[in-house]
């Protein structure tokens with residue numbers, strides 16, 4: 459009604475999906491995808507039905523993080539059936555094209571691919587769909603944020619200044635499109651030696667907490683830089699699933715409890 463040209467007018471619910479949470483970061487390499495997957499598993503552990511959409515078109519890492527590589531099947535209406543693992547419904551552009559193909563896509567193609575993965579996938583009944591956003595705060599991110607009615611965004615940052623500046627930009631972006639920021643997660647917050655357990659603040663520690671306080675958004679938690687998180691990610695056996703009684707799973711579940 460009216461304003462059909464405005465981007466907000468294109469927003470519509472995804473059938474069966476009660477809430478969509480975006481996981482975003484100002485730049486790549488801060489652990490956004492690792493956090494998105496483990497957060498999804500944390501939400502699962504709280505008893506929710508959870509889906510994960512890897513919309514990180516420029517570098518889809520969910521196939522590696524989950525060990526899933528098969529192509530999704532189509533139903534009678536030619537809609538894609540998400541893959542299932544760890545009790546999650548999972549979809550990634552990486553299931554459809556070679557990684558190198560996705561890398562060279564331009565804006566409009568990226569957007570139509572993301573829209574398809576949101577709309578042309580039989581997500582089924584989900585309490586929450588976690589969307590692993592592309593890194594950065596450009597047009598693709600903005601359009602995505604405008605295209606789906608988001609419950610909110612979780613911003614992942616490392617403690618370093620540069621990364622925090624980028625997180626601030628992400629915050630501004632979501633504010634601009636009226637998406638509530640559910641909070642900031644500090645990833646690689648401190649180094650925890652796998653042998654002796656000693657903590658060292660390699661990148662300086664507590665920056666994100668301080669920043670969140672300054673910006674008036676919730677601080678959701680600190681995830682250590684730990685070998686187990688990296689190793690389980692690389693093996694396609696995410697830490698929340700493979701080490702459910704470990705300290706890392708507890709951290710991700712605590713974060714999940716705040717954004718559910």
Ligand code: ADP
Nearest residue numbers: 486487488489490491492682683684687688691
């Ligand atoms: P992004 O999605 O931001 O590009 P990834 O989630 O792909 O980042 O993580 C980048 C790399 O850092 C991966 O090799 C991942 O295993 C590793 N990593 C992410 N978070 C942690 C952590 N808390 N501890 C150890 N390694 C991590």
